[in-house]
Amino acid sequence: MSEAEPPRISSGAIFRVFLIAGAISFGGGVIAYLREYIVNQQRWLDDDEFLDALELSETLPGLNSVNMSVIVGDRLRGAAGAAIAASGLILPGMIVVMTLGVLWNEQRHNPVVTAFLIGVAAAAVGLLSTVTLQLGHKQFARISDVVFIVATFAAVSLLKLSLVWVLLTIGPLAIWYYRPRDHAGAAVHRFAHLRERLLSHRAHWRH
Amino acid sequence: MNKLVNLTWVFALLSILAVGGGTAVLPEMQRMTVHQFHWISDKQFRDIYSLGQVAPGPNMLMVMVIGYREAGAAGAALVGLAFFLPDCILTFFANRLWARFAGSPWRAAAQRGLAPVAIGLMISGTYAIARLSILNVMGAAIAAATMGILLWRHINPTILISIAGIAYIIYSRW
Structure with a gap:
């Protein structure tokens, strides 16, 4: 990210943009809506800055869209901007x-209501499978990644281990496996990873 | 009182464990809210998850309904704060620190290593919802059709999700 001081943007404008993104982003894909507003319409960030923020949002725990709001809000107007952006995003939902x-x-005991919600959950399984496939298609093609994917799935879903222990064992192991060995290679890989994410979020954007 | 304290720490913990987003933490959320604390049943967990799918914004806002179910309005408010506030504060400070590690190859290693773990957790989250919602051929057909259509065309999933709900009502009546 550049060190230049960005122009101050009013709290009202930040709140309005995040509130709209939070209100109309039905069906997930909040990130795609944020990108449309922040990069294409308001031009508060360029594509690279948005991807930098996205990269961090995805690495940190918590919801990516909420993390994005905090990071972008902070850039636009410091701590107050972060609070305003995150509040605006989650308020409508x-x-x-x-x-x-x-x-x-x-x-909740009405069978029609229950039937509707079962149908919704079944469709959500299709949606989640699609998103997982799109985000992970590169990982599915690499044997070392597949080992970590299968180990994580087996530990959580089959062995029913606590997520705390899964993250404290497989997480550091995976990071150590990909520890820095070739700096130039790592930089190239990072760029490829970002490009991939941009494309998958673009694919998610729909009008 | 004890109930509110438990709701708060459970959801604060879940938000910090959500490596790879909300889907990643679904199995742990189910384990804690259904099997460990018995706040809701498996079926209610599925129903509440579905409510999040038909609301705008982050789907995981549905956690507030779990708090509401267990402890009314105070439960909803506390769960909302517990699930979002610690994570927002963590992100705020991590973002300001992150720039210092800009050139560090370990930054790339962390991202590279956590990516397959996050994918594995997403598959586990999907599997958890599948076990609760794919109860028969109709459920399987809805999931497969939704996936097929989304891979084929970029249409808003909310439309498909609503159609799926209505289709399942017709199926269950018939």
Whole structure:
């Protein structure tokens, strides 16, 4: 990221943009909506800056879209900007999901409601499989990555191990396996990884 | 009171464990909220997950409904804060520190190494939802059709998800 001081953007403008992204991003793919608003429409960040922020968002724990809001908000207006951006992003969904939650709680024994939600969950399995395939298709082609993928899946889903232990064992092992050996190679790989992510998020963007 | 304390630390922990996003932490969330603390049943976990799918914004906002189910409005508010605030604070400071490691090859190694782990966790998350929702041929057909259509064309998944819900109602009535 460049060290140049970005122009101050008003709290109201930050809140409005993240609120809209949070309100219209149905069906996941919040990142794609954020990219459209922040890079293409408002031009607050260029593509490289957005990808830098995305790269960090994906490495850190938590929801990628919320992490993105914190990072972009901080860049635009410091700590206040981060708080405003994250609040704007989650506020609409929070209101909708709580309204649905209260209604569901009243109607949770209604077989029509249950049938609808089973259908939704089954479709979500198709959606999650697609997203996993798109994000991981490079990893699926590499034997060392497949070993880590299978080990993680087996530990969590088959052996039912606690996620804390899975992350504390397989995580460091995988990082150590890919420890720095050839600096130039690592830099090239990093770039390829980013390009891949950009394309997959583009593929996710729809009008 | 004890209930609110448990809701808070469980969801704060889950947000910090979510390496690779919300899907990655679904099996652990199910394990803790259903099997360990018995706040909800497996079927309710599936239903609440589906509510998140039909709401805008991050799907994982549905965690608030788990808090609501267990401890009403206070439970929802605490779970929302616990799931989002610690992670936002962590991201805020990590982002400011991150620039110092800009040239470090270990940064690339961390990303490279955590990528397959995150993919493995996403498969586990998908598998957890599949076990709760693919109960018959119709469920399998919906999942396969959704995947096929999304790989074929870039259409908004919410449309497919809504159609799937209605299709399953018709199937269950018939």
